[in-house]
Amino acid sequence: MIVITIAVALIVAGTFFFVTATLGLLRFPDFYTRMHAAGKGDTLGALLSLAGLALYNLNNGFSVEAILISMKILIIALFIFIANPTATHAITKAGLVCSVKPWEKKESSK
Amino acid sequence: MKYVIVFLVLYLHWILWSGKFDVFHLSLGVISCALVTFMSHNLYIQSEKLSPRIIKESFRFIKYVPWLLYQIILSNIHVASLVLSPGMPIDPKIIRYKTKLKSELSLVTFANSITLTPGTITADIVDGEYYVHALSKKVADDLMAGEMEDKVAQIFEED
Amino acid sequence: MENYFLYIAIFMCVLVLLALYRGAAGPTVLDRIIAISAIGTKTTVILALMGFIYRRSDMFLDISLAYAILNFIATIAAAKFFRSRKSINPGERCSIDEGGK
Structure with a gap:
């Protein structure tokens, strides 16, 4: 029972970070700042949700199949953990090379 | 081998x-x-010969991961509070950060760590100089303090 | 418990729609790339959840991993493409920058 509670708490926390990432994507003024929201929020949201799923899967006993499935989920989480910052970095560099000007505070007070 | x-x-x-x-x-x-x-x-595996250093390095890297996870959670709470606050108190700018790391693996690790920690994103590396986009002055100063760089340098035995 | 996963998955689909708005309306090309990358990450989690809803985790997790890898490659390829465009045509604006502001 306590395992299920922890798993549900992890999934809900992951969903919360997905919500903030999406809201940040909609609200921030330029694409560098949107990158902050999308790159970080999605990484942590996916990590927490997948960890919660792996924990929930182990709840029904430790058969070989259950352990294999949990390992698969953890490998997907590891891949996202490595790949997402790299993709973020690639897009930011594309913006820098294209010399997109970053949004600054002074411009906003027009 | x-x-x-x-x-x-x-x-x-x-x-x-x-x-x-x-x-x-x-x-x-x-x-x-x-x-x-x-x-x-x-x-x-790019390097020519494998040395036992790799095993030590990976052990120290595993010790580094929990600290990194803690920083990531802090960073997300920071971004979440920025997103949810109505006035959006951000002051983004691009700063340069001179690094002392040498090997490719440690450079990559440090760049990804910067991207994942509060309010900063790596944009480019030119001649050992990071171009970092920071959300506000405070997080830029936190990065300049160089705590994370010391930790990464400790992992890959560079000093 | 499957019902709970179903509600979470539906909620994630709503988030995907919100991110899709940024993809459709974003002023620059790079905004659209970010939106697509974020949608891909959410889809990975939705696929894993679907595996638990249908009780076929083994199959859906394979699809989920394939989706994560494809998403990563697509993002890198798109970023690389828009990075190299400026060097080919120096006079041309590289992304539709700042037009909307």
């Missing part, structure tokens, strides 16, 4: 993702993993 390591890693992945343990699937795995190892072994 290289061949053996690459083959073992590939074969573990084969077993994990197929999930079947009969003779047919296991032998298929041996054949295809051997083929892939033969064709592309020097893609996965």
Whole structure:
């Protein structure tokens, strides 16, 4: 029972970070700042949700199949953990090379 | 030696993702993993010779991960509070950060760590100088303090 | 418990729609790339959840991993493409920058 509670708490926390990432994507003024929201929020949201799923899967006993499935989920989480910052970095560099000007505070007070 | 390591890693992945343990699937795995190892072994491990340093480094890297996770959670709470606050108190700018790290692996680790920690994103590396986009002055000063760089340098034995 | 996963998955689909708005309306090309990358990450989690809803985790997790890898490659390829465009045509604006502001 306590395992299920922890798993549900992890999934809900992951969903919360997905919500903030999406809201940040909609609200921030330029694409560098949107990158902050999308790159970080999605990484942590996916990590927490997948960890919660792996924990929930182990709840029904430790058969070989259950352990294999949990390992698969953890490998997907590891891949996202490595790949997402790299993709973020690639897009930011594309913006820098294209010399997109970053949004600054002074411009906003027009 | 290289061949053996690459083959073992590939074969573990084969077993994990197929999930079947009969003779047919296991032998298929041996054949295809051997083929892939033969064709592309020097893609996965770049360095010429393997030294026992790698084992020590990976142990220290595993010790570094919990601290990094803690920083990531802090960073997300920071971004979440920025997103949810109505006035949006941000002051983004691009700063330069001179690094003392040398090897490629530590540079990559440090760049990804910067991206994941509060309010900063790596944009480019030119001659050992990071271009970092920071959300506000405070997080830029936090990065300049250089705590994380020391930790990464400690992992890969560079000082 | 499957019902709970179903509600979470539906909620994630709503988030995907919100991110899709940024993809459709974003002023620059790079905004659209970010939106697509974020949608891909959410889809990976939705696929894993679907595996638990249908009780076929082994199959859906394979699809989920394939989706994660494809998403990563697509993002890198798109970023690389828009990075190299400026060096080919120096006079041309590289992304539709700042037009909307």
